[in-house]
Amino acid sequence: AVPRGFRALDLESVKHYVAARPGLQQRVGPADSVESWSVREVGDGNINFVFIVEGPSGSLCIKQALPYVRCVGEDWPLTQDRCRIEAEALGEEAAVCPAHVPALYLYDPAMALIAMHFLAPPHIILRRGLIAGATYPALAAHLADFLAATLFHTSALKLSTTAFRQKIAQFTNDEMCRLTEQVILTEPYITAKNNRWTSPQLDADVAALQSDVAARVAVSELKSLFIGRPQALLHGDLHTGSIMVTDTETAVIDPEFAFVGPMAFDVAKILANLLLAYFSTDGHEAASGQSREAQRAWLLSCMRDIWSGFTSAFCRLWSEHAAAGGDLYPAALVGPEAPAGPATLAACQAAFLEGLWGETVSFMGAFVIRRLVGIAHVADMDSIADPDTRAACERRALRFGRRMLVEGSRSGLGSVAALTEAAEAARAAPSS
Amino acid sequence: AVPRGFRALDLESVKHYVAARPGLQQRVGPADSVESWSVREVGDGNINFVFIVEGPSGSLCIKQALPYVRCVGEDWPLTQDRCRIEAEALGEEAAVCPAHVPALYLYDPAMALIAMHFLAPPHIILRRGLIAGATYPALAAHLADFLAATLFHTSALKLSTTAFRQKIAQFTNDEMCRLTEQVILTEPYITAKNNRWTSPQLDADVAALQSDVAARVAVSELKSLFIGRPQALLHGDLHTGSIMVTDTETAVIDPEFAFVGPMAFDVAKILANLLLAYFSTDGHEAASGQSREAQRAWLLSCMRDIWSGFTSAFCRLWSEHAAAGGDLYPAALVGPEAPAGPATLAACQAAFLEGLWGETVSFMGAFVIRRLVGIAHVADMDSIADPDTRAACERRALRFGRRMLVEGSRSGLGSVAALTEAAEAARAAPSS
Numbered sequence A, B: 001a002v003p004r005g006f007r008a009l010d011l012e013s014v015k016h017y018v019a020a021r022p023g024l025q026q027r028v029g030p031a032d033s034v035e036s037w038s039v040r041e042v043g044d045g046n047i048n049f050v051f052i053v054e055g056p057s058g059s060l061c062i063k064q065a066l067p068y069v070r071c072v073g074e075d076w077p078l079t080q081d082r083c084r085i086e087a088e089a090l091g092e093e094a095a096v097c098p099a100h101v102p103a104l105y106l107y108d109p110a111m112a113l114i115a116m117h118f119l120a121p122p123h124i125i126l127r128r129g130l131i132a133g134a135t136y137p138a139l140a141a142h143l144a145d146f147l148a149a150t151l152f153h154t155s156a157l158k159l160s161t162t163a164f165r166q167k168i169a170q171f172t173n174d175e176m177c178r179l180t181e182q183v184i185l186t187e188p189y190i191t192a193k194n195n196r197w198t199s200p201q202l203d204a205d206v207a208a209l210q211s212d213v214a215a216r217v218a219v220s221e222l223k224s225l226f227i228g229r230p231q232a233l234l235h236g237d238l239h240t241g242s243i244m245v246t247d248t249e250t251a252v253i254d255p256e257f258a259f260v261g262p263m264a265f266d267v268a269k270i271l272a273n274l275l276l277a278y279f280s281t282d283g284h285e286a287a288s289g290q291s292r293e294a295q296r297a298w299l300l301s302c303m304r305d306i307w308s309g310f311t312s313a314f315c316r317l318w319s320e321h322a323a324a325g326g327d328l329y330p331a332a333l334v335g336p337e338a339p340a341g342p343a344t345l346a347a348c349q350a351a352f353l354e355g356l357w358g359e360t361v362s363f364m365g366a367f368v369i370r371r372l373v374g375i376a377h378v379a380d381m382d383s384i385a386d387p388d389t390r391a392a393c394e395r396r397a398l399r400f401g402r403r404m405l406v407e408g409s410r411s412g413l414g415s416v417a418a419l420t421e422a423a424e425a426a427r428a429a430p431s432s
């Protein structure tokens, strides 16, 4: 049900909303300057409305959740509780990784809106920067820190199991999880009216996928993890459209899909979206005549650096907390004073990372596939105007996605270095 | 906090409690016959009080949860919410498997008690029957049905993910889960004052276990599943002391540890307790001079029949629901009409059972070990009076438990037949 007192804001009413709340108003300008404030709606996302309010003293970003999916309309209702989830997840992230999350100024449950720091230009959505051919030298280290901090501190490696179970309850996000289950983990593998792909070029590829028993078994296993593997509070939508960057800064926005789920989900989503960018470069090269070789090399190194930076930061946190950690690996078992404690800790970390990598590769496959066959595609591919060129890029990505989904860390994908090498080979292969 | 209006019942007050509630009273006898009713307290369990009330018209069983652990006393407080969990779990079990659950007549939250059907003699606690040397020809088929029905119908194989997430919330059972985490999945592997074992005979074995890196890694993996693998509503304490039997009937009692967790937990607990009975037979033979060979053969066949009966009943339910099942394996993916649906279903079932068996073996190891080294032992072993004889039985069980925990379904334990064969070899090996 829509909260009492809810009303959808527009360019005019958002100003008065801000002006009426001193804590917000003073960030923008004196109350009597309201008429001079400028407001624009920048929500290029699919789901919500985002307003930027600027005035003589500064700026603000206001994000409001309507009771339906923006890009579809009232035909696709969606809980406004997603705004609470986003506000509370921003709070959890900021508590452990303030450098990479926009500051939250206000959460208004009745209006289903949040007010947050405006990430002003030159901040740009990472996906847009990548499409333009840019590279971001600080990105991998920042994302590694974000992943390690948020995933470690919200897991039972850090928390008591009591606190962990409370977090599961607090972040129960049923409708948003159902969306993921539907559009990522089911529809691409069946005949569904939401699906789309570059047709007719990919018709045969999609038909093959949709009767591919091994792919269906693998995606069912991932759905089972998504539904039933609470490990840490996830961002839940960590693609390149949820990250704003400059050459030196990185901010993660839009955690409305947050829930307690398998860590591999977040790690895989960002890696898969970098891989989609990688497979799209041939299309942009063809259109512009400008080489993307350097960007390609950077994209693969960024993937490697995210994984290795994340895993080493994560294990560093784990080791630092071994003497007073959460209930999953108690000090009496893995602490420095425990009999065989350090050896146990090292072996637990190795086993943990091995399992995590396998799940990450398989989730990467599902994330690549859904962006080529499912309801929501990526601009990296969609912006390749020539359909044959685009289809050639998409087919290579789709094949590699299928391989990751089905094989996980088996065969040639046992490490991130092996995976990026295999991606290079897949890109070099003929797309026919 | 203790509920308002709570008072602990005793042999006298329980009669008046029943007499004051017509729905209960009429099951026992006319209200003016109360003075002739007999009451006894039969709680041989460790945690709660159980009263049997008998009168001219019949009988009743009243189980009350005090705000602490019965066998320890007020020093070990324990939530009375366990009584709500037990009542609601009995309801869920009865909805899908009424033949093997005592009927629930009343749940009184303020008094933290339930009234249920009295399982009259010749019903006996299975563990007691096994210690006496008995066998139960109908047991395996009944337990197979109980496991299949309760685990299937409360999982996302049957339910929508929305309903499944609601079940997780409803059955959040933090304090009882913390008990399991502590006494089963942690303490046996560390120095803990609760631990006990046959000493000095097993001192070296226990010392070895408590610095065994592989065992600690394996039990940590199980704890991670226990905390973070919601798959179905579990009974949560399905040992041979939670089952009452006759030659032809089987009833599962005492689901106060119920929560949504890994299916392997319930399956493994009953199998492990049968295995403990198996390894204890040499001690009872030595004391009585009577052969237990036939009981041993039956115990192993019972384990095989539980696993094979459970897996075939579970897959039968799954296949029957494939056209209109839960969200985890939707009809569009595995239904009879879906492209490659039947092949996908078969492959999903095979993958599911393979994973489940591995987790079951490993949990079995943990359940065997905790009953030899942890706080709560089993009467199967404890009733062997001679400590050397008992220690010989326990050492064989402990070694086999360690092997199951660490190896899971790897090496020689890939099927239930292989496992029972390995158990025979372990029993025949010298215990020194």
Ligand SMILES: Nc1ncnc2c1ncn2[C@@H]1O[C@H](COP(=O)(O)OP(=O)(O)O)[C@@H](O)[C@H]1O
Pocket: A042, A043, A044, A045, A046, A047, A048, A049, A050, A061, A063, A102, A116, A117, A118, A119, A120, A125, A241, A242, A253, A254, A256
């Ligand atoms: N804090 C912010 N600062 C600057 N721009 C923002 C901020 N939050 C969102 N935006 C802009 O609004 C767009 C949509 O925001 P997002 O949170 O992704 O909404 P949705 O949930 O609809 O996807 C982003 O792509 C970005 O361009």
Ligand SMILES: Nc1ncnc2c1ncn2[C@@H]1O[C@H](COP(=O)(O)OP(=O)(O)O)[C@@H](O)[C@H]1O
Pocket: B042, B043, B044, B045, B046, B047, B048, B049, B050, B061, B063, B102, B116, B117, B118, B119, B120, B125, B241, B242, B253, B254, B256
């Ligand atoms: N419905 C019943 N019918 C007959 N006896 C019962 C019944 N429920 C419990 N008992 C007896 O009471 C004992 C303790 O019950 P149980 O539910 O296991 O309590 P606890 O939670 O303390 O372990 C059982 O071992 C059994 O002997």
Ligand SMILES: [Mg+2]
Pocket: A045, A046, A241, A242, A254
């Ligand atoms: Mg977005």
Ligand SMILES: [Mg+2]
Pocket: A045, A047, A237, A254, A256
């Ligand atoms: Mg969003």
Ligand SMILES: [Mg+2]
Pocket: B045, B046, B241, B242, B254
């Ligand atoms: Mg009991």
Ligand SMILES: [Mg+2]
Pocket: B045, B047, B237, B254, B256
């Ligand atoms: Mg009990």
Ligand SMILES: [Mg+2]
Pocket: B239, B269, B367
């Ligand atoms: Mg047990």
